[in-house]
Amino acid sequence: MEAKKYYEEFETIVGDILTHSEFQKLKNIEHHGNGLYEHSVAVGYYSYRVAKVLGMDYKSVARGATLHDFFTESWQGQKKNSKGIKRIKEMHGFSHPKTALINAEKYFDIDERQADMIVKHMFPLTPIPPMHMGGWIVTAVDKCVATRELVFVNMRPIERLKSLILKAS
Ligand SMILES: [Fe+2]
Ligand SMILES: [Fe+2]
Numbered sequence: 001m002e003a004k005k006y007y008e009e010f011e012t013i014v015g016d017i018l019t020h021s022e023f024q025k026l027k028n029i030e031h032h033g034n035g036l037y038e039h040s041v042a043v044g045y046y047s048y049r050v051a052k053v054l055g056m057d058y059k060s061v062a063r064g065a066t067l068h069d070f071f072t073e074s075w076q077g078q079k080k081n082s083k084g085i086k087r088i089k090e091m092h093g094f095s096h097p098k099t100a101l102i103n104a105e106k107y108f109d110i111d112e113r114q115a116d117m118i119v120k121h122m123f124p125l126t127p128i129p130p131m132h133m134g135g136w137i138v139t140a141v142d143k144c145v146a147t148r149e150l151v152f153v154n155m156r157p158i159e160r161l162k163s164l165i166l167k168a169s
Pocket of ligand 2: 142146
């Protein structure tokens with residue numbers, strides 16, 4: 001199967017999610033110097049590819065993975081007044097999988113396995129591991145995609161420095 005066919009198939013599986021007005025709000029949220037929308041599409045696509053290679057229900061994985069970070073309000077700059085354990089629970093890294101699950105259930109039909117992919121994707125930061133293989137795929141792919149995004153963002157200053165160095169020489 002050529003790459004174009006994979007993209008087309010992925011689009012038919014998650015097209016209704018990607019074009020949904022609520023999901024489109026992810027375009028306004030920054031994530032590792034990238035948009036959260038792009039991040040979600042990347043995690044959805046690569047999870048779909050991995051699930052396909054493993055002979056799993058790739059349609060289910062594609063949809064669950066695409067919805068894994070479905071929160072529409074930016075957390076950066078939000079003030080928290082709570083303290084102790086409550087404060088930790090409210091921290092974005094811990095709270096956003098639950099928010100994503102609430103939104104996913106509100107706007108789309110998701111099953112128990114997809115709920116697991118969404119709510120457990122921050123493992124091991126959130127201590128309960130995924131119960132199903134799809135959840136393990138999403139948590140691994142999310143970390144790979146996020147690392148790649150961070151590396152590219154971090155490379156930009158190096159690129160700028162290089163051009164300054166070239167100008168100076
Ligand atoms: Fe996340
Ligand atoms: Fe993510």
